[in-house]
Amino acid sequence: MAELTQAEVVYSPRSLRVWRTLWNWLGFFFQIFLSILRALGHLPLLSSSSSSSSHSFKPLPVVELSETDHLSALEIAADPDSLVADETVQKLTVVLDLDETLVCAYETSSLPIVLRNQAIEAGLKWFELECVSSDKEFEGKPKINYVTVFERPGLDEFLKQLGDFADLVLFTAGLEGYARPLVDRIDTEKRFCLRLYRPSTTSTEYREHVKDLTCVSKDPRRIVIVDNNPFSFLLQPVNGIPCVPFSAGQPHDTQLLDVLLPLLKHLSEQKDVRPVLYDRFHMPEWFQKQGIPASGLT
8 A cells, every 4th residue: 555655646747748738739739720710701801791690501503504403595596585685785893702702701810821821832812901990900091901802713704794684783791991902802804894892782570781682673573693692682582693702712612613613604695593493493482491581581
């Protein structure tokens, strides 16, 4: 019994030091993990919606046009009433969201260097930006935030080709102090005929920062909105395309050119985009599953 007591006295301090070392290492790795998680989320300033709404739904993937879709397009072409006649064509209006749809942006100081380097090495186009925050400094001067922006692969070519058959509108729930200089960088050719920021959004009983398409066009047959947040278009659910969100961790994303562009081209040939979009996404039913009744949709 005396030997056992002596052994405990001799070896307990060493065991305690080992456990403390292991615990410190676990805490260190846990802090790194938390930092990465924080950086993967967008800043409240940059995000087009609140964090509560962005995590309350599962984004719907955009479905590529299949062979049957192309076949149906050919069948429609045989019916002159189904396609828009060239002499009376009204250009399709395409409303595009900004954050997580065309770009992703991070506060530079909180962006992990590993994530930044991996995205750049993988070939993502990027730039750094100074933007004016809604917060004020001690002297009352506007606070300047430094932001790192990554462009979704194929963005420039997407806007170029899309502009050939559609009128482009930028509609973001982001603040103008952040969004305006960012859009200036990605739209050097002035392809957007209209830019709308957070003050142009509306609040509803179910969500804030909703994008009402009637402020863009009074013709619901020839307008479509592309947004990673479906709640943005809950007022016009059959005019929306819920796209896959984009982040810096997706350097090989092909949504713009391989998925969205063919779909939008197909829609540009229709007199009314709503039947096509309803058949593809069934958004009114999806909203009802989220607790928004049909009376809350228009």
